[in-house]
Amino acid sequence: MGWIAGAIAVIVVVFIGFTVLSGIRIVRPTHRGLVERLGKYNRYADPGIHLTIPYGIERMYQVDIREVLVEAQPQTIITNDNLNAKVDAQVYLKVKADEENVKASLYNVTNYELQIVNLSRTTLRNIIGTMTLKSANSERGKINEELRGTLKSETASWGIEILRTELKEIDPPADVQETMNKVVKAENEKIAAVDFATATETQADGQRRAEIKKAEGIRQAKILEAEGEAQAIQLVNEAADKFFVGNAQMLRKLEAVERALYQNSKVVVPADTQLVNVIGDLGGLLPMASDGKNG
Numbered sequence: 505m506g507w508i509a510g511a512i513a514v515i516v517v518v519f520i521g522f523t524v525l526s527g528i529r530i531v532r533p534t535h536r537g538l539v540e541r542l543g544k545y546n547r548y549a550d551p552g553i554h555l556t557i558p559y560g561i562e563r564m565y566q567v568d569i570r571e572v573l574v575e576a577q578p579q580t581i582i583t584n585d586n587l588n589a590k591v592d593a594q595v596y597l598k599v600k601a602d603e604e605n606v607k608a609s610l611y612n613v614t615n616y617e618l619q620i621v622n623l624s625r626t627t628l629r630n631i632i633g634t635m636t637l638k639s640a641n642s643e644r645g646k647i648n649e650e651l652r653g654t655l656k657s658e659t660a661s662w663g664i665e666i667l668r669t670e671l672k673e674i675d676p677p678a679d680v681q682e683t684m685n686k687v688v689k690a691e692n693e694k695i696a697a698v699d700f701a702t703a704t705e706t707q708a709d710g711q712r713r714a715e716i717k718k719a720e721g722i723r724q725a726k727i728l729e730a731e732g733e734a735q736a737i738q739l740v741n742e743a744a745d746k747f748f749v750g751n752a753q754m755l756r757k758l759e760a761v762e763r764a765l766y767q768n769s770k771v772v773v774p775a776d777t778q779l780v781n782v783i784g785d786l787g788g789l790l791p792m793a794s795d796g797k798n799g
């Protein structure tokens with residue numbers, strides 16, 4: 505009988521050990537756990553090792569709290585100007601890590617990622633459907649903000665946080681895209697032509713200014729030359745006035761000689777007189793030798 509009791513003890517120990525091991529649950533730092541007992545929420549499990557009652561009595565559900573990228577599948581949306589635009593978007597979200605929000609993400613919504621896809625597609629149709637294709641392309645930031653605001657409002661009870669939304673593409677039909685490319689090319693050529701004209705005008709203006717500066721320099725040089733000549737004449741006049749002051753008699757003699765020479769009159773004066781010496785100095789005349797005769 506002793507061996508039977510020993511065998512039973514061994515079986516009990518093995519059963520207990522297997523039960524304990526099968527009830528061990530490990531929660532990673534990237535997850536949070538919710539433990540249900542007989543189908544009813546029992547407790548919240550932080551990262552680490554947790555013991556649960558196996559055999560279906562307790563069950564742990566783990567929720568990923570990392571950031572998740574959800575692709576809103578591409579769709580065709582008719583814009584306000586009756587053009588078909590292919591639209592694609594991305595939504596970044598995560599489950600909030602506290603107990604209440606982890607419970608909400610598991611109990612308040614079925615597959616929140618799929619729900620976000622459908623909600624995003626519907627919201628984009630409502631937003632872009634009221635816009636022209638051109639405004640939709642130029643106001644991507646506004647569309648992203650409106651999409652994020654709507655998702656945040658609609659998912660407030662899901663225990664998730666909408667981090668950001670991004671429009672990947674808003675593509676028009678091929679023929680419209682070709683026309684838009686031509687318009688952009690024409691605009692670029694127009695801008696290039698305006699820039700070239702501005703550069704040419706700037707260059708011409710620079711040349712004109714250079715010519716004006718050159719003319720101003722020549723004019724100033726001529727003015728300075730004329731002023732120099734005037735100053736030289738003034739100095740000669742001042743010297744002459746200074747020389748003839750007190751020599752009025754000599755000045756009259758010179759004026760008489762000047763009139764005589766101008767009228768081709770012949771003038772003979774003694775060689776030893778002062779007047780001949782003065783005339784010789786000023787007019788380059790040589791005194792005549794005295795021969796004792798009057799002419």
